[in-house]
Amino acid sequence: MRLNLNKIIITMQALKATLQKEGLRYTRQRQEIWNELRSSDEHRDAEEIFFTLRKRGLNISRATVYRTIDVLVKNNLLDKLDIGDGRARFEYNEKYFHHDHLVCTRCGKIFEFHNDNIEELQNEIAKQKNFKILHHNHQLFGICEDCQ
Amino acid sequence: MRLNLNKIIITMQALKATLQKEGLRYTRQRQEIWNELRSSDEHRDAEEIFFTLRKRGLNISRATVYRTIDVLVKNNLLDKLDIGDGRARFEYNEKYFHHDHLVCTRCGKIFEFHNDNIEELQNEIAKQKNFKILHHNHQLFGICEDCQ
DNA sequence: ATATTAATGAGACTTAATCTCAATAAAATA
DNA sequence: TATTTTATTGAGATTAAGTCTCATTAATAT
Structure with missing residues (x-):
């Protein structure tokens, strides 16, 4: 409250x-x-x-x-x-809890995930290509537990 | 030829x-x-x-x-x-060379990247949530080398 | 060669999003 | 507080990507 x-x-x-x-x-x-x-x-x-x-x-x-x-x-x-x-x-935008998404293509539900390793790997990729990342898009599409 | x-x-x-x-x-x-x-x-x-x-x-x-x-x-x-x-x-769809994209928000150029570790981490995330991945979307947006 | 039926072209339609412009209301100023 | 300035708003026209309809056409099966 x-x-x-x-x-x-x-x-x-x-x-x-x-x-x-x-x-x-x-x-x-x-x-x-x-x-x-x-x-x-x-x-x-x-x-x-x-x-x-x-x-x-x-x-x-x-x-x-x-x-x-x-x-x-x-x-x-x-x-x-x-x-x-x-x-x-x-x-x-929860500044201290960034997350990406899993999207169920059957029911449309959206789940969140966060993985520090992926975030770090993204930074490495950008560094290698001398690319300055501003933001990113990362979605996994598939069938959720309930829909299987 | x-x-x-x-x-x-x-x-x-x-x-x-x-x-x-x-x-x-x-x-x-x-x-x-x-x-x-x-x-x-x-x-x-x-x-x-x-x-x-x-x-x-x-x-x-x-x-x-x-x-x-x-x-x-x-x-x-x-x-x-x-x-x-x-x-x-x-x-x-080059079956044996999957890749994702870096997109320059200034000039619009699209660069490709591939990272096996990220692919593997995605699979782990899906496994944890009992989610069956069909495909994914992964783009890094930012400023490319030429535009900086 | 003919019959069957999927695919096509034309253009109407849908839907998310943007634009225009006169009217309105924040904020700055008196 | 009243007045002025100017950003913001509402209404609805417009744009743009994509979908739908349906009579006609053309692949394929017979």
């Missing part, structure tokens, strides 16, 4: 601080979108955020949702996740 | 064999599309294949290009590559 409240306050401050740093305005819409993205740990897409906010009675535009999500991604408050279904998904 | 010729013949036979195995027809259009995809090692997209064939005077439909590429991917003659620019790319 208290923890959740703190979490929300802290992340609203993170939003405000980021926007100020960039000279952008701390608007009602940006707060609502950020809040919505923070309200669950699922991998949400822009259309879904848009419709959720509309259902809740907020008179928000689709364009605002897309524009705000862009701002959040560019400022590393959100990570963009592409599971190859033609729709970008977004999740809170 | 001889090698290239053999390569084309072999891969046309691969196409024919795959189509027969699936009870599909060996049509002029499928031959042309496969040939076009084989004619360069670049990472091609469907629209580009479509326009290239039209420019060459072939009266082919966009739908046929997309449908044929689907068939080729499903039968593992092509690998689908998604570098996150909203367009699917395709490349000849």
Whole structure:
């Protein structure tokens, strides 16, 4: 309870601080979108955020949702996740717990994984090619335990 | 010269064999599309294949290009590559030389890499979660040597 | 040579995402 | 606090990748 409240306050401050740093305005819409993205740990897409906010009675535009999500991604408050279904998904960027994804091609469920060795090997590959990594995409597609 | 010729013949036979195995027809259009995809090692997209064939005077439909590429991917003659620019790319599936990609976010160039350790670690992750891997996506995004 | 039926072409349609522009509302300033 | 400035917004038009439909065509089986 208290923890959740703190979490929300802290992340609203993170939003405000980021926007100020960039000279952008701390608007009602940006707060609502950020809040919505923070309200669950699922991998949400822009259309879904848009419709959720509309259902809740907020008179928000689709364009605002897309524009705000862009701002959040560019400022590393959100990570963009592409599971190859033609729709970008977004999740809170937990700076100290990076992870990649397993995607079940039967039921669509998304599982997370993290492996330090793979991260290290990626860095070595980049170093060898004198390539400066900014971010990466790593998904394993297949059939999950339940679907087999 | 001889090698290239053999390569084309072999891969046309691969196409024919795959189509027969699936009870599909060996049509002029499928031959042309496969040939076009084989004619360069670049990472091609469907629209580009479509326009290239039209420019060459072939009266082919966009739908046929997309449908044929689907068939080729499903039968593992092509690998689908998604570098996150909203367009699917395709490349000849070299069964004995699997690779993943480094993508320069400045110039768009695509570099290939292969790392057996990463492949093995992926298998371990899947095993731990009792997940049956079918394929994977692995891209490192960043700035290439030339662009730095 | 003919019959069967999968594949094709044309273009309408879908869907995610972007763009435009007049109206609005944060934030800066007085 | 009232006013000014200018970024942001909403509505909906637009774009772009990809899919769908259906009458026609052409591979393959007979």
